[in-house]
Amino acid sequence: MKKIAYLLSVMFLFLAYAPVATAGETKKEKTELTAEEQVRLDEINNRVEEIKAMDFADMSKAERNEVKSELKEMRAEAKALGNGVYISVGAIIIILLILILLT
Structure with missing residues (x-):
């Protein structure tokens, strides 16, 4: 029993300090998009909406x-523009658990 408690305490210790160690590396400076880049991003968004509306069965x-x-190319281009919201898998799991617990 002591071994399990020791193992769990060490595991939680590492989990508690791991995000703190990597937090400084993930900060990026946000840059404003130029007018040309904003127009291109709007074009990409419009094309993605058109593709979502397509019937793929036919x-x-x-x-x-x-x-x-085409979608892969547009995704790569949008990433290059640097405008997007990214959520990690761990964050999605935590959000789902919170939603389940609150309901």
């Missing part, structure tokens, strides 16, 4: 692959 496999590759 498309052939080649057409679906073209749409998929």
